Amino acid sequence: MQPTSHAFKANVDKALGDATLQTALGLAMLGFGPKRRSAVERLPEFEALREEGRRIKNQTLEHLDYYLETFERNVTRWGGKVHWCRTPGEAREAVLAICRSVDAKTVTKGKSMIAEEIALNDFLEENKITPVETDLGEYIIQLRHEPPSHLIAPAFHLLKEQVADVFRSSHTELDPARSLVEPRVLCDEAREILRPKFLAADVGITGANCLVAETGSSIIVTNEGNGDLTQTLPKIHIVLASLEKIVPTLEDATTILRLLARSATGQEFSTYTTMSTGPRRDGDLDGPEQYHVILLDNGRSAMLGTEFQDMLRCIRCAACINHCPVFSAVGGHAYGWVYPGPMGSVLTPKLVGVAEAGHLPNASTFCGRCESVCPVKIPLPKMMRHWREREFEQKLSPAPYRFGLSAWAFLATRPALYQALTGVAMRVLAAFGKRRGHFRSLPLAGGWTSVRDMPAPQGRSFQSLWAERQKAKAGR
Amino acid sequence: MSGREDILGGIRKALKRGPLDAAAAAVLDARLAAPARNLIPARATSLDHPGQVELFVAMAEEVQTTVDRVAALADVPQAVAAYLASENLPADLVASPDPVLDDIPWAERPMLRLRRGKAEGGDKVGLTPAFAAVAETGTLMLISGPQNPTTINFLPDTHIVVLRADQIVASYEDGWTLLRQRQAAAGDAALPRTVNFITGPSRTGDIEQRMQLGAHGPRRLHIVLVGDGAAERPAGERPG
Amino acid sequence: MPEQPIRVGLFVTCLVDLFRPTVGFAAVKLLEDCGCIVEVPRAQTCCGQPSYNSGDRADTKAIARQVIAAFAGFDYVVAPSGSCAGMIRSHYPELFADEPEMATQVQHLAQRTYELVSFLTDVMGVTGVAARYDGIATYHDACSGLRELGVKDQPRRLLRSVAGLKIAELPGAEICCGFGGTFCIKYPAISDRMVGDKATEIVATGADTLLAGDLGCLLNMAGKLTRRGTAVRVRHVAEVLAGMTDEVLPIGAPDEAVS
Ligand code: SF4
Numbered sequence: 003m004q005p006t007s008h009a010f011k012a013n014v015d016k017a018l019g020d021a022t023l024q025t026a027l028g029l030a031m032l033g034f035g036p037k038r039r040s041a042v043e044r045l046p047e048f049e050a051l052r053e054e055g056r057r058i059k060n061q062t063l064e065h066l067d068y069y070l071e072t073f074e075r076n077v078t079r080w081g082g083k084v085h086w087c088r089t090p091g092e093a094r095e096a097v098l099a100i101c102r103s104v105d106a107k108t109v110t111k112g113k114s115m116i117a118e119e120i121a122l123n124d125f126l127e128e129n130k131i132t133p134v135e136t137d138l139g140e141y142i143i144q145l146r147h148e149p150p151s152h153l154i155a156p157a158f159h160l161l162k163e164q165v166a167d168v169f170r171s172s173h174t175e176l177d178p179a180r181s182l183v184e185p186r187v188l189c190d191e192a193r194e195i196l197r198p199k200f201l202a203a204d205v206g207i208t209g210a211n212c213l214v215a216e217t218g219s220s221i222i223v224t225n226e227g228n229g230d231l232t233q234t235l236p237k238i239h240i241v242l243a244s245l246e247k248i249v250p251t252l253e254d255a256t257t258i259l260r261l262l263a264r265s266a267t268g269q270e271f272s273t274y275t276t277m278s279t280g281p282r283r284d285g286d287l288d289g290p291e292q293y294h295v296i297l298l299d300n301g302r303s304a305m306l307g308t309e310f311q312d313m314l315r316c317i318r319c320a321a322c323i324n325h326c327p328v329f330s331a332v333g334g335h336a337y338g339w340v341y342p343g344p345m346g347s348v349l350t351p352k353l354v355g356v357a358e359a360g361h362l363p364n365a366s367t368f369c370g371r372c373e374s375v376c377p378v379k380i381p382l383p384k385m386m387r388h389w390r391e392r393e394f395e396q397k398l399s400p401a402p403y404r405f406g407l408s409a410w411a412f413l414a415t416r417p418a419l420y421q422a423l424t425g426v427a428m429r430v431l432a433a434f435g436k437r438r439g440h441f442r443s444l445p446l447a448g449g450w451t452s453v454r455d456m457p458a459p460q461g462r463s464f465q466s467l468w469a470e471r472q473k474a475k476a477g478r
Numbered sequence: 479m480s481g482r483e484d485i486l487g488g489i490r491k492a493l494k495r496g497p498l499d500a501a502a503a504a505v506l507d508a509r510l511a512a513p514a515r516n517l518i519p520a521r522a523t524s525l526d527h528p529g530q531v532e533l534f535v536a537m538a539e540e541v542q543t544t545v546d547r548v549a550a551l552a553d554v555p556q557a558v559a560a561y562l563a564s565e566n567l568p569a570d571l572v573a574s575p576d577p578v579l580d581d582i583p584w585a586e587r588p589m590l591r592l593r594r595g596k597a598e599g600g601d602k603v604g605l606t607p608a609f610a611a612v613a614e615t616g617t618l619m620l621i622s623g624p625q626n627p628t629t630i631n632f633l634p635d636t637h638i639v640v641l642r643a644d645q646i647v648a649s650y651e652d653g654w655t656l657l658r659q660r661q662a663a664a665g666d667a668a669l670p671r672t673v674n675f676i677t678g679p680s681r682t683g684d685i686e687q688r689m690q691l692g693a694h695g696p697r698r699l700h701i702v703l704v705g706d707g708a709a710e711r712p713a714g715e716r717p718g
Numbered sequence: 719m720p721e722q723p724i725r726v727g728l729f730v731t732c733l734v735d736l737f738r739p740t741v742g743f744a745a746v747k748l749l750e751d752c753g754c755i756v757e758v759p760r761a762q763t764c765c766g767q768p769s770y771n772s773g774d775r776a777d778t779k780a781i782a783r784q785v786i787a788a789f790a791g792f793d794y795v796v797a798p799s800g801s802c803a804g805m806i807r808s809h810y811p812e813l814f815a816d817e818p819e820m821a822t823q824v825q826h827l828a829q830r831t832y833e834l835v836s837f838l839t840d841v842m843g844v845t846g847v848a849a850r851y852d853g854i855a856t857y858h859d860a861c862s863g864l865r866e867l868g869v870k871d872q873p874r875r876l877l878r879s880v881a882g883l884k885i886a887e888l889p890g891a892e893i894c895c896g897f898g899g900t901f902c903i904k905y906p907a908i909s910d911r912m913v914g915d916k917a918t919e920i921v922a923t924g925a926d927t928l929l930a931g932d933l934g935c936l937l938n939m940a941g942k943l944t945r946r947g948t949a950v951r952v953r954h955v956a957e958v959l960a961g962m963t964d965e966v967l968p969i970g971a972p973d974e975a976v977s
Pocket residue numbers: 265315316317318319320321322323345372375376377378379380382
């Protein structure tokens with residue numbers, strides 16, 4: 003997927019002006035906060051579990067090489083294979099080679115953000131292999147040829163009427179006059195259409211929520227059961243995972259899972275949590291004959307030891323996204339690449355470059371709600387600030403803005419000059435603004451007054467009034 | 479350099495060290511060999527076993543699992559037949575070839591037709607035992623094996639699970655412990671290809687965030703819960 | 719009450735200094751009412767947030783050094799702003815993490831710095847104020863105070879002691895108003911949407927007054943409320959707690975006396 007993060011401002015204007023999108027966003031965003039909150043309130047240990055999650059992830063990162071090697075050893079022991087891939091290109095080629103080895107025609111896919119990151123679908127199609135998304139949301143956006151707008155609810159930017167439209171135009175074998183008003187009906191239709199595709203697929207590709215070093219297993223979490231059909235029915239199961247998904251033991255994975263569903267959807271536990279280890283065993287009646295793990299780095303190992311290391315704890319629960327006021331206003335597509343919201347604002351500049359995605363870490367008020375809900379306590383605002391620092395160091399921020407900042411800092415470190423100048427400025431403003439009490443427009447403050455009034459200052463500065471008061475007191 | 483060496487080298491460089499020395503690796507090996515439990519919520523662990531059974535049922539029902547409690551295995555055929563009739567479902571079932579199900583007197587209900595084996599696309603009702611169940615969230619734990627094909631858990635529209643109350647444990651961790659005990663008892667360390675934790679029937683909220691049951695997996699998850707678990711489990715068999 | 723009266727250095731904050739000195743005097747009154755001696759170092763301007771949040775670490779440090787020097791030696795440092803207090807309390811230590819020789823000074827300052835209302839309640843044990851305000855107020859929790867400093871219940875507790883005042887809780891009070899310092903001018907479209915939603919919710923409470931503890935957010939919300947032509951009176955919580963609402967018109971309100 004070609005990033006459009008550089009066009010963030012234009013994307014934002016488009017999103018804010020899109021009435022359908024705004025209705026869908028409004029509907030969807032309402033539920034996330036309260037659902038998470040009630041799940042959290044039901045579990046008194048939740049805060050302590052967040053701390054545990056943070057600790058487990060940190061300790062794992064300290065020995066990442068060891069755990070990855072152990073993981074590989076155990077995958078191999080159970081007859082699977084790990085493919086170490088430095089870049090998206092290597093990962094795509096590895097998938098293609100496996101598909102070609104069985105002359106695959108169609109591939110079913112469970113939801114995988116790594117597949118989005120490496121733009122796998124386009125690549126498979128170019129190579130005459132048909133990818134079929136099976137998560138309902140992913141299926142809908144695949145039909146619409148658009149990227150996901152959310153980590154866990156990829157089609158949440160759509161209204162049911164839009165889903166009905168794309169089903170009617172895509173499922174041409176069905177009666178065009180059928181009623182598609184109810185979500186129930188839409189859901190059943192997708193089930194009917196996708197069932198034979200599950201059964202016919204040559205290869206099934208899933209993501210992974212955790213990789214377990216102790217056992218060489220991958221764990222996926224779904225509510226639909228699509229991931230399970232995807233990985234059980236075809237001859238080959240390919241797992242796409244980035245390397246920070248690794249945890250040492252089943253117990254560690256369990257702690258992460260306790261945090262995941264509650265943070266993501268507010269469920270106590272997702273419907274299906276499935277651990278897979280290797281291909282089918284001797285005597286098994288079903289299950290894949292081959293099990294492959296595509297282990298993607300794509301810049302992650304280089305985040306270790308940097309100010310962005312904490313981001314490697316991310317478990318992709320989307321809580322930060324669901325609680326972000328900027329995301330709630332503009333939705334996921336405005337961010338212009340695979341990962342939206344606060345976690346995307348930290349990760350995207352790393353993965354596509356700060357020149358492309360510099361807006362994202364800037365488009366935050368640092369309200370801190372993301373960090374306060376993150377199940378592994380990632381200091382997201384702090385890391386967005388680190389991006390701003392890099393941008394500032396590299397002089398990527400706009401010149402007038404930089405000039406304004408230095409002027410402010412120059413004054414702010416010279417209190418006497420500052421007080422003299424600002425004192426005059428405020429008196430002038432106050433004199434002009436007194437009657438109305440606010441300004442409808444102000445020179446040099448168009449960013450402010452284009453959308454709201456600027457309240458007028460009272461007049462004198464506190465410092466000057468205070469000095470007078472002190473003088474009067476002393477003179478008394 | 480290969481991707482593998484490159485990635486591992488990059489990690490070590492970032493961590494400012496070379497490969498772990500033998501002593502450091504031995505410490506981590508030992509941790510993996512005897513996995514420690516992290517914090518486990520008190521919700522289920524603080525209860526006695528009957529309390530855990532009640533909690534399991536309540537949590538399962540909260541996520542639209544239906545639970546029918548019967549006194550003994552002998553009551554299962556009647557319960558299954560009654561459930562199928564009440565839901566207007568056919569009496570043809572695909573059932574796992576697990577010998578646990580052989581102990582049930584199916585012949586007493588000749589109307590029920592059980593086919594033993596893996597599920598096919600057309601199967602409407604699946605019947606399986608479970609390996610364990612977790613009270614904390616009303617979650618079933620199923621494992622794959624020659625006698626337990628995974629497809630039965632997902633392909634049919636309706637999944638019926640026969641669960642003994644004494645199989646209910648407090649936490650997922652207890653489930654892992656049982657799994658490890660099973661491996662040890664089997665004389666090898668073979669893990670099943672698949673472990674399924676199942677918490678309610680399949681669902682999706684992908685259209686306008688409105689919950690629909692039966693997205694791709696079963697629309698109905700029905701548990702026939704056998705016994706009250708009070709006397710059946712010797713204390714020594716408790717996971718812990 | 720301790721033998722020695724407590725000496726408090728007031729960090730006025732740049733916005734209060736320039737836009738709304740009455741908030742500074744309200745803070746002084748509240749602090750003096752509970753027995754503190756208040757001093758206002760002359761060598762203060764800004765806490766450095768605009769530079770800090772723009773990635774300009776060098777200038778931030780220069781400004782921070784000035785604050786650290788100006789406020790050395792007080793028992794406590796108090797600011798009528800969760801955002802500026804949070805900057806000193808939570809971010810200064812991080813800013814100087816690479817200068818071990820600064821560590822003691824910075825830690826010392828950080829630990830003694832408080833947001834005004836939480837200082838009154840949590841440190842001074844104030845449980846009520848002798849003030850009157852006739853109206854129905856709704857309260858917005860400014861982000862830094864709420865999430866960096868845990869200011870949530872404290873202002874509500876004190877407001878409940880104000881005679882004549884009723885509180886109508888604001889749904890979504892914990893959601894950002896869209897100010898965000900330079901954010902609101904760099905991304906006006908998003909900011910507009912956020913402050914617009916906020917204004918709608920404020921009006922829907924039926925309250926005649928909006929209170930908060932941070933002037934930046936208040937200017938933002940007041941600006942939107944007047945732009946929409948609503949009559950909601952906007953004030954810093956300190957003005958109400960100090961009983962000083964007669965001394966100054968609500969933020970952004972027209973002065974009927976001037977013609
Ligand atoms: S950053 Fe935290 S809250 Fe956001 S997706 Fe990752 S783990 Fe979840």
